[in-house]
Amino acid sequence: MTETRNEITCTILATSDIHGHLYPTDYRSKEELPLGLAKIATMIRKERELHPDLLLIDNGDLIQGTPLASYAVKYKEGIHPAIEACNALQYDAAVPGNHEFNYGLEVLKGAIEDSSFPWLSAGIVDAATGEPAFGKPYLIKQAGEGIRVAILGVTTHYIPNWEHAHHIQGLQFRDALESVKWWAAHIREVEAPDLLIVAYHGGFERDMETGEAAERLTGENQAYAICREAEGIDVLITGHQHRLIADEVCGVAVVQPGSGGQALGKIEVSFVREGGRWVITGKRAELLTSLNSIPADETILELASGIESATQEWLDQTIGHVDGNMTVADPFVCRIADNPFMEFVNRVQLESAGVSVSNAALLNEASKGFGPVITLRDVLTYFMYPNTLVVLRLTGQDIRDALEQTAAYFRSGENGTLEVNPAYLAPKAQHYNYDMWEGIRYELDIARPAGERVSKLQTMEGADIHPHMEFEVVMNNYRANGGGDYEMYKGKPVVQEILTDMADLVAEYIIRQGTVISGCDHNWQVIVSAGYTVK
Template sequence: MKPSTDLLPLRGSSSILVGILLAAAGLGCSGPDSEGPGGSESGWVSPKLVLMGTTDVHGQLLPWDYEADGEAEHGLSRLLPIVDSIRSVNAGPTLLVDSGDLLQGNPLAAAFTPLGPDEEHPVITAMNLMGYDAAALGNHEFNFGIEHLDRSIAAADFPFLSANVVDAETGEAAYPEYVILERELEGRPLRIGVTAVLPPGVAVWDRDHVEGRLDFPDIVHALRGVVPRMRGEGADVVVVAAHNAFEGTSYDTVSTGLGAENRMADVARMVHGIDVVFLGHSHREVADSTLNGTLFLQAGPRAASLAVATLDLAFTETEGWRVEAARGELIRPDPGRSDERMEAALADAHARAVSQMTRVIATSPEAWSAAETRVRPTPLMELIHEVQREVTGADLSAAASFSLSAGLPRGNITVAHIARLYPYDNNLLRAVRITGAELKEYLEHSARYFNPCPEAQCDPLVNPAWPGFNFDMVSGVDYTLDPTRPIGERVTRLEREGRPVADTDEFTLALNNYRQGGGGAFPGVTQAEVVYEGNESVRELLIRAIEARGTLDPADFEATNWEIHPPELVDQALREGGGR
């Protein structure tokens, strides 16, 4: 397919990029008497560098929803026509980077995990086709082990970067810290330095894969070292592909000894010499935000949009190239266009993913819904708990409801339905030994999903800062949560087999390795004795157990072991949609 040079992919874009395209086509908006960006009244347009960025693609290469078995709005194949257009009509150099989380999170990627002996990962196939210049490692790149990561990225025609991933023994960089890319602008060389960072929390979230092998230094510390080195090697422009947000952390930095999860606001204040940062990790969008002279942008997750930074440059013999102005915007794909080259290149991979996800594994006489899973016990959650207890032999099971829109249909149940119910194919199963006191602390921590609600009067009840995937429910004990009580005192009843749980009681608790490793900063489990350690994903264990049953009836998984008090708060939580 010939790269597109029309403006169709840019429909709905702002005047900034449209102006670039028109100028490149000789159709600039400025008349002969208008003042150009360089302050001239002759219509002169300053040299421009256009930077493009994606992030959190999570294997969404084609506009296909493998769980719903139907077309999706987003996919890299929808962004490629936009990238082609920008490259074709821009008179100056362009650059395309990604800010990480590529290899996990979609059935197409899962179909190539693990990667076969002679296979190329479809994510790398797509990125090579798009002509990426560099990519950041994201935290999810480590979900399936270092060997899988290294084998997957070995076929890339571009470098995968990180300034804060080091060898645990030597302290040396485990991956390239940065790259200096050379372009030509108006007959002169232009050097663009690109580096990347990711959350140090990889040491917590993927401890099983990285402990003793890789360390993850603080983000600010890493960039303070790398940025001056890039400038010293002649970088005229410095770009950071940051798998990182402005601020916030989901783990305890004191007990882990790690730097905060997100530090890009600190970077803006404390690291000098960065021109543009392409953010990631938070699954939000940032179109055009400037902090302390640094432009920040963030594309939408799963290829929902392309982030574009336009830099006006000026050259002097003494200083070389410098950035005079920088603007950002987000461009959304045309829902009717998808690159045929990418579709053809990924046809076999797509067929494999579709075949895996549409496989029927059981039937059900009734439909199962996840809509109420965070307000009362449900057959869906009890199904997960039962499998976790059976596999581990544990007394108790802890699990979260990842999606309130998930469910199982009446009739045929496919692998896709289980993927929707349990989307994290990287979660492995663990079991630990805990005390009654630690169990109560665990439940109190989980109850932070609800805001303090004295006298049952609060708005909202569901805490928007507490993700639903950090609201664990426990099976095997009976308990009551009362959000009207102060935080830390909301577990008003905790019993096992009709007897109050004593602080000194001991239990074994099944949970996933993300939680046991410290994800969500739940107390009592990271240092607990591990009594079961499997190497299969929870999702795969669910699929196997369901397939062995053949028929699933929700009546066989009824549970009544926990409740929210007072009852009117249940209704309020349901009205609020149960949170995110």
């Protein structure tokens, strides 16, 4: 804060969706990238020199997302390196994101206990008592010349739609919007703060200028509604969608600083003293970007140097070889027709579950599949998330409905051009919500109307699949819980759960085989009945 007589400017810095990126490292190539908490740390320290009593908040998805984060959870004893870094940077508060739950409550609670700052989440409560599950829903800070600042934390309540039930056992996820409305009113009445900040691990469901729906309004993202309906909030920190946002919505200053340490959110709030109280006179939101010219902070690099070196050595292990071609040259082409890499992923799922039907998605657009030599780095580049497998009992109608949902990924453009549906590109890229199947034969005709695009659906033997036929289908836990708007899976009988991470299953499969054979049975394809070209 900078004081000029009766005027003060409060500075708030925010990170979100760091996803375990401490070093500015591309774990596929080892090249330096303009991201990572170490580069963000340089900007934080510079801002702190100018504003010694600034507020620093992390908005969730901190401890998961890189091979370093995976290695830390699997092999490192003691404090998670991301928590060590945040402690060193003197964060004031953090909010749990949905990926904080990926490793289970024991890991999350350990991270919270090791933090020198509180974790805030008003909407996640103990199911038995109704009390906030992680201690505090909000925090009061005294800043500058007696300014009372309230920081309210809240997390998207959509987590049960994605996460393993045993990872969130005993927790209740209350509606984030309603939680903010209730707690904001409570804070205003009881605490009478001069500034109310909401840190929300969730994103914008509507266009910020027009208010038109930018996605299907499921409740996963509610930031626009929070700005519009939650009275009395001044600043909203958002995340989850990995967007770069610095704006104002309905009089609320908002930021969203991308992912992986792409940017640091900065909000300045100006005050003037009137009648013994501080009154807000202006707000300004901006993003400070982590350019290559910004040096990484040596203290943060040193804190994580040991585990970074161990992670790189771990990733460089050769675990097997490929006979044939299992590369992914173009993710778009990969989704048009059956290909060896996705056939391999489904093959591992089928063998692990002991069933005959499987679906899987290309999880990472940056993955190039497998070259002649397979390292653990190749596996973990593809399997970004610690997903496990679930086998559901589905009907033929469920499978048809799921394929229609998958077909919504494409649209037929001008002159029969096959294009990606813009809804899967913005406000957040959702390529991982397109599934490819093994164990059935099918065609998707994108020239047909949505909901009628499954032009062929057969067993591998060529018999038509009828609505009441039953199949046991293996998929990852995110999809089995209905993630990606696959509503047809919700409530379906669970035949079995395989609680080993998919990355581990794939690595173990490759090590066991030694050499994996590239193959493809060409059981599916996407067409536009008038013909198509790739765009």
